[in-house]
């Protein structure tokens with residue numbers, strides 16, 4: 001067990017990627033603090049983990065509200081004694097372009113992705129330093145943070161910013177023994193999150209409308225299959241564990257080759 005006796009706080013624990021990462025960390029022995037602005041996403045994730053025998057706590061919290069973030073970190077420490085691992089995963093999607101995105105929408109998206117990661121890193125890292133925990137922080141990026149995606153200006157910009165936030169925080173916190181890395185997912189096979197939602201006691205989502213879009217993604221990715229949240233969960237468990245103790249300020253890409261692809265090459269044609 002890579003994370004036996006460790007405490008991990010994950011933000012944005014929907015049945016998709018946050019839930020998959022929470023389950024991946026719990027499978028390696030971590031106690032989980034499931035944080036989400038939507039109460040059901042925090043409680044359903046924590047309740048499912050508890051049903052498997054793991055320790056888990058649900059906290060409803062808006063990652064952009066500093067008092068709520070400080071209270072969430074305090075609650076995690078009061079319950080489990082400390083935080084060893086923080087995963088900044090919460091997001092709002094809002095596909096709009098530079099010509100059309102209202103200022104208010106831009107500010108909200110940047111706020112959730114960047115300010116949320118800043119506030120949780122600040123308060124969780126302080127809690128680690130106070131308790132002399134040599135902790136690990138993981139920021140969830142996207143292939144859109146490495147490339148220029150049209151009509152997704154707030155998301156692409158914030159995710160790109162999170163890559164250098166990772167490096168800068170890694171350099172500042174290295175003297176405290178705290179590692180800061182990022183993990184890059186890409187378009188994600190939706191079947192696993194549908195299955196996870198059902199395991200959490202929810203109705204099966206109707207995937208028929210999104211299936212053609214994900215088939216298009218699949219046909220363009222070098223490995224010709226899309227990663228699942230559990231692929232990110234296993235990679236996250238590795239990079240936050242002592243197995244990766246010499247890694248800081250780096251990005252772990254679980255993208256089936258998407259970023260490495262030579263742009264004119266068509267993987268489906270070869």
Ligand SMILES: NC(=O)c1ccc[n+]([C@@H]2O[C@H](COP(=O)([O-])OP(=O)(O)OC[C@H]3O[C@@H](n4cnc5c(N)ncnc54)[C@H](O)[C@@H]3O)[C@@H](O)[C@H]2O)c1
Nearest residue numbers: 012014016017037038062063089090091142185186187188
């Ligand atoms: N889904 C994909 O294909 C994909 C691809 C690449 C990267 N990612 C990244 O993976 C991560 C998770 O994506 P997902 O698809 O699971 O998203 P999702 O929409 O399923 O989950 C996001 C969660 O964040 C929560 N949230 C939103 N605003 C919040 C706030 N202010 N405070 C606290 N919680 C808040 C939501 O309630 C939700 O539970 C994100 O960082 C995303 O950018 C996703």
